[in-house]
Amino acid sequence: MDRSEAKERIEELREEIEEHNYRYYVLDDPTITDREYDRLLRELEELEEEYPEFRTDISPTQRVGASPADEFESGEHRTPMLSLSNAFEEREITEFRDRVQRKLGTEDELTYIAEPKLDGLAIELIYENGELSEGLTRGDGRTGEVVTRNIKTIRSIPLKLRSDGGEVPSLLEVRGEVYMEKGSFQKMNERRAEEGKDLFANPRNAAAGSLRQLDPSVTAKRPLNAFFYDTGVVEGREFTTQEELLNYFPDIGLRVNPYAEKCQGIKEAKEVYSKLEKKREEIPYEIDGIVIKVNDFNLREELGAKTRSPRWAIAYKFPPERAKTRIKDIEVGVGRTGALTPVAKLEPVEIKGATISRASLHNQDEIDEKDVRIGDTVIIQRAGDVIPEVIKPITEERTGDEEKFQLPDHCPVCGEPVKRPEGDAIHRCVNISCPARIKEAIKHFGSKAAADIEGLGDKLVDKLVEEGLVESIADLYRLDRKEIANLERMGEKSAENLLNALEESKEISFSRLIYALGIRHVGEHLANVLSRNFADFEGLKEAKKEELTSINEIGPEVGDSIVNFLANDSNLKLIEQLDKVGVKYEREAREDEKILDGTRFVFTGQLDDYTRSEAEDLVERLGGRATSSVSSLTDYLVAGENPGSKYEEAQEEGTEIINEEQFKELIQH
DNA sequence: TAGCCTCGAGTTCA
DNA sequence: CTCGAGGCTA
Numbered sequence: 001m002d003r004s005e006a007k008e009r010i011e012e013l014r015e016e017i018e019e020h021n022y023r024y025y026v027l028d029d030p031t032i033t034d035r036e037y038d039r040l041l042r043e044l045e046e047l048e049e050e051y052p053e054f055r056t057d058i059s060p061t062q063r064v065g066a067s068p069a070d071e072f073e074s075g076e077h078r079t080p081m082l083s084l085s086n087a088f089e090e091r092e093i094t095e096f097r098d099r100v101q102r103k104l105g106t107e108d109e110l111t112y113i114a115e116p117k118l119d120g121l122a123i124e125l126i127y128e129n130g131e132l133s134e135g136l137t138r139g140d141g142r143t144g145e146v147v148t149r150n151i152k153t154i155r156s157i158p159l160k161l162r163s164d165g166g167e168v169p170s171l172l173e174v175r176g177e178v179y180m181e182k183g184s185f186q187k188m189n190e191r192r193a194e195e196g197k198d199l200f201a202n203p204r205n206a207a208a209g210s211l212r213q214l215d216p217s218v219t220a221k222r223p224l225n226a227f228f229y230d231t232g233v234v235e236g237r238e239f240t241t242q243e244e245l246l247n248y249f250p251d252i253g254l255r256v257n258p259y260a261e262k263c264q265g266i267k268e269a270k271e272v273y274s275k276l277e278k279k280r281e282e283i284p285y286e287i288d289g290i291v292i293k294v295n296d297f298n299l300r301e302e303l304g305a306k307t308r309s310p311r312w313a314i315a316y317k318f319p320p321e322r323a324k325t326r327i328k329d330i331e332v333g334v335g336r337t338g339a340l341t342p343v344a345k346l347e348p349v350e351i352k353g354a355t356i357s358r359a360s361l362h363n364q365d366e367i368d369e370k371d372v373r374i375g376d377t378v379i380i381q382r383a384g385d386v387i388p389e390v391i392k393p394i395t396e397e398r399t400g401d402e403e404k405f406q407l408p409d410h411c412p413v414c415g416e417p418v419k420r421p422e423g424d425a426i427h428r429c430v431n432i433s434c435p436a437r438i439k440e441a442i443k444h445f446g447s448k449a450a451a452d453i454e455g456l457g458d459k460l461v462d463k464l465v466e467e468g469l470v471e472s473i474a475d476l477y478r479l480d481r482k483e484i485a486n487l488e489r490m491g492e493k494s495a496e497n498l499l500n501a502l503e504e505s506k507e508i509s510f511s512r513l514i515y516a517l518g519i520r521h522v523g524e525h526l527a528n529v530l531s532r533n534f535a536d537f538e539g540l541k542e543a544k545k546e547e548l549t550s551i552n553e554i555g556p557e558v559g560d561s562i563v564n565f566l567a568n569d570s571n572l573k574l575i576e577q578l579d580k581v582g583v584k585y586e587r588e589a590r591e592d593e594k595i596l597d598g599t600r601f602v603f604t605g606q607l608d609d610y611t612r613s614e615a616e617d618l619v620e621r622l623g624g625r626a627t628s629s630v631s632s633l634t635d636y637l638v639a640g641e642n643p644g645s646k647y648e649e650a651q652e653e654g655t656e657i658i659n660e661e662q663f664k665e666l667i668q669h
Numbered sequence: 670t671a672g673c674c675t676c677g678a679g680t681t682c683a
Numbered sequence: 684c685t686c687g688a689g690g691c692t693a
Contacts, residue, residue, distance in 0.1 A: 086684095201683075209683095306674065335679065343680090353683095360680055362686080386684055387681055425687080521689075523677045553675090555690050 006051050013044040017060040018160065018253075025156030025225070026255050058131050058159040062152050068215035072145035077124060078233045081138045081175065083308055084291060084315040090270060093292070096314045097266040100294060103303055103311065109265035111295040113242040114272035115229055116259045117315055119286040120179030121208045124232055125151065130161040130168040130252075137211070141308075150211050153220035154178070158253035168252060173232030176254070180207040181284045184223035201353025203286050225285075228254045241295045259283070262295065273316050280318065289317035322381045322391065323356070325349040330361065330374055330405045332412045336440035336518055338429040340407050340418060342367060344378075344390055351382050359388035363425045364407050371395075373402035411436070432570065438472070439465050441518050445473050449524050450516035451505040455498045463487055472570075474577035477502060506583045510536070513585040517574070519565045521558045529553055530562075531587060532620060537575050541566050552616055552626065599624040602655075604647055605640035615663075622667055630655055638663045 001009070017040050024030040024037075045061050048054060087093055100110065122138040135151030136144035151157060161168045180188075185203040192199055200206035210222035228249050231239065239245045249256045259276060263269040269292045276283075276290055294300050294312040303311040326347040333341045342361040349356055359380060361367050372378065376393040383389045409418050411429035413436035420427045429437065442461050446453035453476075464470040469483055479502070484495035508516070511531035515524050522530070533551050534540045540562075548559040565571050601619050603626065615638070616626035630637060630649040637650035637657045650657050658666070 198683095205683075308675090333679095337678075339679075341679070354681085356681080358681075362679085382681085383684065387679095389685090521677070525676060553690070557689055 003051065006047055007054055010044065010047050010051070010054050013040055013047070014059055017041060017044065018158065021060070021155050022158065022162065022253050026250055026253055058152075060159065062149075062159070063155060064153065064217060064220050067217075069149075071214070072147060072212070074139070074143050075134065075136050075146045076143050077136065077139075077141070078173065081122060081124060081141045081144075081232075082305060082310055083141065084313055085306075085309045087314050087316050088319065093266060093270060093314065093316055096292070100303060100312065104299060110299065112263045112266065112269050113246070113293050113295050114261050114263050114269040115257055115291050115293070116276055116283070116287040117289045117291045117317070118177040118179050118227060118257070119204045119288045120177040120226075121204070121211065122175065123147070123151065123178050123211075123226070124173055124175050125157070126232075127161055127168075127172040127174070129170055130163060130172075132157070132159050145212070147211055149216040150213060150219040151178075153216055154224045154226060156225050156255055161252040161254075163252070167236065169234055169236035171233060171235035172237075173234065174228050174249070174254060175230040175232060176226050176228030178207055178211055178224055178226045179203065179285050180210070180222070180224055182286060183284060188223065205353065226255060227257045229256065229260075229291075240297050242293055242297075243295055263292075266292070269316075277318055287318075289315055291315050320381045320383070321351050322379050323349045323351050324377060324379060324394070325356075327372065327374055327376050327378055327390075330367075332407060334411060334413050334429055334434065334436035334440075336437060336444050337520060338411075338431070338434065338437050340411070340427040340429065342405065342407060344372070346378075346380065346388075349380070351380070351388075354382070356380060356382070356388045359390050361390060364427065365425050367405055373398075373404050375399075375402040432568075433471075435465055438470075442470065442473055442476065444518045445516045446476075446505075450512055451508055452512075453498075453505045454501040455494065456501065460487075460490075460498075472574060472577070474574055474581055477506070477578075477581035477583070506581075508583065508585050510585045510587045513578075513583070514540075517565070517571070520561045522562065526553065526558065535587065536585075537566075541572075599635045601626050601636050601638060602630050602634050602646060602650070603638045603640070604650075618667065636663070636666075 017037070020030065020032055020037055020040070041060060044059070048059065048061055087096065097109075101107065104110075124136045124138070124144065125132060126134040126136075132148075132152065134146060135148045137147055138144050152159060161172070180203040182203055185200070185206050188206065189199045200209060206222070207224060210219050210224055213219045213222075229246070231245065239248070243262055246256045246260055259272075259279075261268075261272050263272060269290070273290050276287065280287060292314050294303065300310070300312040305311055327344045328347060329345045331343050331345060333343055335341060342363070344359050344361050346357050346359060361372060370390065370392055372390060372393050377397040378393050379391040380388055381391055407418070407427050410416065411418055411431065411434055414429065414431050414434040416429060416431040416434065418427050419430050431437070439461050442465070443456075443458060445451055446456035446461070456476075461470075464476075464479075464487075467487065469479060470476055479499070481492075481495045481499060484490055484498055485492050509531070511528045514522065514530050515527035529551065530540065534543065543562075545556075545559045545563050548554050548562055549556060554562075599619075601616075601624055603615055619626045627634065630646050630653055634650070634653065634655045637646060637655050638660065639647055639650075639657055640660055647657070649655075
């Protein structure tokens, strides 16, 4: 065989193999045996070995997995992967329908698509000119991990889109779910048991663990599969309905779930729910409910989205798995804000593979209302399949030995009296030097979104405070190498790492530092807002409550909290000491050009690309001003979808009215 | 003043 | 992830 013959054969084999993959995985209708398939694959491997110049990233041979990586890169989603709002009861589904119809201003029932909600992990694949170029996990919705090489090992995922139906879109981002079948999961665990390896708790964890393998050749051996149900950015084709999308995907080689159904009106969607709930056992993969989506994409656009979820879809979940157990005891924890939280210690039970041994009871009201007592047999569930929750005691099983529980009136850690402000459900230890509060404050300070001090874990903080080495946040920066190395389980090396991390953390942005201080009601977001409105702590300290509350998103409660924090001597001392030990904060490096220079904006209605407050922040960052009502001083009214009464006001005032597009042009963002 | 939307805070397990 | 509560809009 000469070179050009080899090239031809290689291409032929690739096509043939992918064709068989398609027939096997998408159509579920294989035409050759596994042995024949393996033979083709082996032949291709040999040829590629012999003629390395014809190797490519999208050859089926790549599916066996490339060499291990050190870590995953992170990649941004061009459009965020939102999550779905959940419903557990039929009533909530009816409310969903009403909401949707109200927002669209129609009385007519819409067409929906109901699909099973797979219990796997969401991914996004990017096909450029039909070739798989990148695979991303959902991550936090905005940024995920690049798992392209692992994705390629999944045989049912096409490396190249099929194109017999005409042109393939030049850019196609598709979204779907990677999962593991229940049977494959079981077999895999049996094998792992034989090999003495740790078992996976459930198929979901197994799928997630497999996809996040640094060594793709490990992923290649895991029985993963995928269904697709959505798109991200698409260029070169327009979809008008979910139905069209679900019909089109298999044509280009993407698997869609066979249980998806078109529903005329919400009632039919509810029927799909009941039907699938009955079928749940016999479906070969785990599903935890159904997803109901508005079919028409134009309507979807009109409905828009909230920050975390679209308004045009809802997840209708099956009842979560419950279990019966006993409350052995109730412990009390003290948080950063001094909140006393009762935690039930449970007789360990397994739900969905995880062994549950504790569950928060939140506060005294919750305990009283549910009448939960120590020694009670209770029903628990994992809310959202994650966080354990006590539903209710089984009173029939009481023996009379159960004890009612009352939160103590003195802090279990420092012994000072506990207060419960009127109208508040939370008991609080108000002693700001309570060791528990100091510990939590320090942990918060060192956390990722705050000063990000690597190596400063919970255990270490506990020890530092207990040993008396650290009494305040500033003390962290006064630790010396010997002190640290002398602690249990800490050596020279760990001490050095910690010191380095501390040193690095001294350079910090103003907003992170504000957040790190742990001012009540001031989280990441508001810390950011504050850092944009004040240059430094000097400015912030001088701010009166009125000045603070005039800032968007800061109301009386938050204003008070900030003023109080900065009026407190020990807090002021902390800020001073941080400065003394060398913590240098700076306003965010990215100083935007002040192109708007005092221009006043008012927003009304809904914008596509920003939330109201994002748009307002943006304006302020660019040196403009965003106000809430139209006056003669207003330069522009930016009108989004469904503008409110401000629209008419602006017309009366003769204020210039612009749409989102024009706004974007104006700010060039 | 109600209802919607976000943010903050607290939480569990592997 | 969920709950409660603060802030904003209608």
